[in-house]
Each structure stands twice: as C-alpha cells, then as structure tokens.
Amino acid sequence: MIWDKEKIKSILPQREPFLFIDEVIEIESNQKVIARKHIDPDEFFFNGHFPGNPVMPGVLLIEAMAQTSILVYYLCKPEIANAHPTYYLGKVKSEFLTPVLPNDDIIIEARNIKITDTAGVVNTIARVDGKTAAKAEFVFGIKKNE
C-alpha cells in the first residue's frame, strides 16, 4: 500500500458510503495512479441493484474511476488539491465490459492525459482479476474555493 484510506480522505471530498477507493497501490510520478476497491457483499447499493441478483451499478463504478482521477490531479497539482477545491465532472466517455459483483476487488488505473490548474483529462481502466470491467475518459473542472 502506498496511500491508505486516511491519506485518500485528505484529498477526496467524498466520504462513506460514497467513497469508492480503499487504497492506492501504485503511483508513477505525476502520470498514473492505481487504486483498489473491495466490493463488500454488504455494500448499500446491493439491496436495490438488484434484489437477489447483486451487481455494482455502472454509475458507481464510474464514480470510483472519477475519484481515482482526482488522485491523479493531486499528483500534478498538490498545492491546489490541498486547498480542497470543488471538482466538477464535465464529460465522461465510457464503456462497460463485464459486471462487478460482490467480493470482487476492483483495480483502477488512472492516467494523466492533460492536467492544468483549472481542468483535467484523465483516462481510466477498471479491472477485476485482470479482466477489464470498464474503461472511461473523464474531462473535469476545478474551481478554487474562495
């Protein structure tokens, strides 16, 4: 483990049950973050999605990938990220390939495509057991809080 949950919470504004990263397991300079999330069978969303057939909602997988993208932004712009700006999602291009199920370990790789003070483009892949579950590219904005 490179970053534990406390470190991740010092960067991300999200909190349980909407924090979808357990740990960061690899960092490559300011270019790449690899994060892990264990999908507990007791996750809140399985009650309704779907009764008797638990599948992680794709929108929440996208959320996990977006949160990993913020960690890439932190690597590039630590001074701005440490001031806890507002991150807002502008655009997502995504593709879902396999479902994520209870007890899966999701490994999310997020790679810097272009990051500036006020915006970012980050490419991500989520894998389970080495198999790609989803791919997504995010365009997001950053607004400093006064």
Add this chain to the structure above:
Amino acid sequence: MPSNYEKEITQLVSEIIEIPEEKIAPDADFFTDLGVDSLKAIEIVAAFEKKYRLIIPEQDIPKIRTVKHILDYTKNIKKETK
C-alpha cells in the same frame, strides 16, 4: 483554399465542440465566437497533443484561441525543432 492540415485541425475542433466545420472560420475565437468553455478547451488541447504527439505547456494554452493560432503555434514548434 485551406490546407489539408488546416482542414484536419478544423475537423478535430469541430468534433469536440459539435459545430459543423464550415462554421468554424480560421480566425473565429473559440471562446467568444464559438462558445468554447475551459473544459472543451482542454479537450481540444488534449486531442491536438495526442494526434500530433506534441505537448503544449500550460502557460501557452490561453494564447491558443483560434484554428489559426493552432496552425501558427505548430509552425513555431517545427521551427524550434529544426
């Protein structure tokens, strides 16, 4: 008559901002004439960097406001690398 390179750039911008190529004049300002916001701007920069294997430094991005600026910027880079 626009060059092939100018056409390529215009096509790239057109796909991102979802405005037909014929409505993107070489000197149309992305922000004031074409309604580009900061997120679309970084998409244009990222797409341009990927297609032409260039890196545009962050401080140069605000100077690139038209298709013509992109063409001029690339010419300058080519001159510098000669």
